[in-house]
Amino acid sequence: MKNGKLRVAVVGLRFGADFVPIWCKHPDVYAVDIVDVKASCLQKVLEDNHGINKAYLSLDEALKDDGIDAVHLVTPIPLHAKQTLQVLRSGKHCACTVPAACTLEELSEIVATQRDTGKNYMMMETAAYTFQMLHVEKMYKAGEIGRIQLLRGCHYQDMENWPSYWNGLPPMHYATHAIAPLLKLANARPTEVVCFGSGTMREELQKPYGNPFPAETALFKLENTAAVVELTRTLFETARVYCEGFGVYGSKTSFEWFFNDHSVFERFADEPDDGIVHWGRSCKMEKAESFPDTGDRLPPEIAGFTRTCGHLGSHPHLIHEFVRSILEGRPAAIDAVKAAQWTAAGICAHESAMKDGARIPIPSFE
Numbered sequence: 001m002k003n004g005k006l007r008v009a010v011v012g013l014r015f016g017a018d019f020v021p022i023w024c025k026h027p028d029v030y031a032v033d034i035v036d037v038k039a040s041c042l043q044k045v046l047e048d049n050h051g052i053n054k055a056y057l058s059l060d061e062a063l064k065d066d067g068i069d070a071v072h073l074v075t076p077i078p079l080h081a082k083q084t085l086q087v088l089r090s091g092k093h094c095a096c097t098v099p100a101a102c103t104l105e106e107l108s109e110i111v112a113t114q115r116d117t118g119k120n121y122m123m124m125e126t127a128a129y130t131f132q133m134l135h136v137e138k139m140y141k142a143g144e145i146g147r148i149q150l151l152r153g154c155h156y157q158d159m160e161n162w163p164s165y166w167n168g169l170p171p172m173h174y175a176t177h178a179i180a181p182l183l184k185l186a187n188a189r190p191t192e193v194v195c196f197g198s199g200t201m202r203e204e205l206q207k208p209y210g211n212p213f214p215a216e217t218a219l220f221k222l223e224n225t226a227a228v229v230e231l232t233r234t235l236f237e238t239a240r241v242y243c244e245g246f247g248v249y250g251s252k253t254s255f256e257w258f259f260n261d262h263s264v265f266e267r268f269a270d271e272p273d274d275g276i277v278h279w280g281r282s283c284k285m286e287k288a289e290s291f292p293d294t295g296d297r298l299p300p301e302i303a304g305f306t307r308t309c310g311h312l313g314s315h316p317h318l319i320h321e322f323v324r325s326i327l328e329g330r331p332a333a334i335d336a337v338k339a340a341q342w343t344a345a346g347i348c349a350h351e352s353a354m355k356d357g358a359r360i361p362i363p364s365f366e
């Protein structure tokens with residue numbers, strides 16, 4: 001750290017490259033290093049001329065540098081747990097893209113290692129900071145949603161021809177985009193799940209993970225909350241336009257966002273003053289045309305990135321929250337325990353699907 005500012009390394013420069021310009025502009029960051037095993041990926045980011053401090057061809061090499069305070073991992077899924085543990089054990093703070101890990105054992109090790117090292121950890125879940133999510137969260141906190149009666153989430157995406165580690169991945173092993181907004185909104189951990197695998201997939205896709213399902217659909221119970229979460233994921237051989245969406249059904253207002261830009265609020269209509277007892281209450285639907293920008297919650301140097309980054313304004317929020325958690329000496333909003341709970345929800349859901357819908361408890365990691 002220098003003059004209260006951080007030096008950060010971004011590791012994995014395909015999706016990770018999107019975060020580099022934001023890191024470089026953050027007012028609490030004085031230097032940004034980059035790491036990738038491919039020289040061509042380093043070169044491309046260097047050519048973008050953001051003012052990169054140093055470039056490394058391996059994480060091992062970067063971690064030997066005592067000047068680096070924090071590392072942001074944006075590497076392939078099978079590396080997340082191993083590299084997170086490596087970063088924390090090297091005495092550096094660690095942010096990691098989703099999912100936090102692939103097994104419950106890895107998640108427990110991350111939680112224990114974060115506690116032992118005292119370094120900050122944050123899972124960089126974009127779905128927790130979209131325009132839609134932040135707006136609905138604000139409404140909920142202001143009492144406009146009322147009691148949450150039901151939560152629904154989905155993530156439909158076709159992963160044909162993506163890097164090989166995606167081939168045949170159990171859909172619920174990558175469920176954090178779908179479940180994160182719901183758990184964040186309810187501020188509750190998932191306690192148990194029942195899930196069914198759905199559909200069939202060509203044999204070649206079943207081999208890598210022993211997963212026969214192109215789609216999975218689950219119900220989760222939450223702690224201290226009467227509402228249930230209903231969640232669906234598709235990954236292969238299912239013709240559906242890309243969609244990450246969620247619905248919250250409240251006693252006062254409901255919100256549904258399941259068709260890309262199409263989202264609606266629904267509210268009970270005023271009862272007609274006609275002296276007649278009507279069966280059922282009618283609702284009116286209001287299309288949500290746009291959502292307020294969220295840049296005003298960020299330092300001016302990075303506020304504009306909400307409108308230019310991917311994933312609906314979320315990237316600068318993730319960086320800012322991780323940075324401020326370190327500098328303020330507090331856990332990040334999606335700390336190791338929360339990351340483990342959100343990731344474990346999907347891992348346990350797939351276990352349930354493999355056991356034909358058996359009820360599976362989800363560890364608390366607390």
Ligand SMILES: NC(=O)c1ccc[n+]([C@@H]2O[C@H](COP(=O)([O-])OP(=O)(O)OC[C@H]3O[C@@H](n4cnc5c(N)ncnc54)[C@H](O)[C@@H]3O)[C@@H](O)[C@H]2O)c1
Pocket residue numbers: 011012013014015016035036037038041058059074075076077079097098099124125126127163311
């Ligand atoms: N919305 C989101 O939050 C979101 C969106 C896209 C991807 N992701 C996650 O981000 C991660 C990366 O996605 P991607 O599409 O860029 O993946 P990718 O596999 O296409 O690219 C990963 C990059 O990491 C580099 N790399 C591989 N092994 C490395 C190592 N040992 N050390 C350093 N660098 C290494 C590769 O050369 C490559 O540049 C994935 O885990 C994915 O789950 C999250």
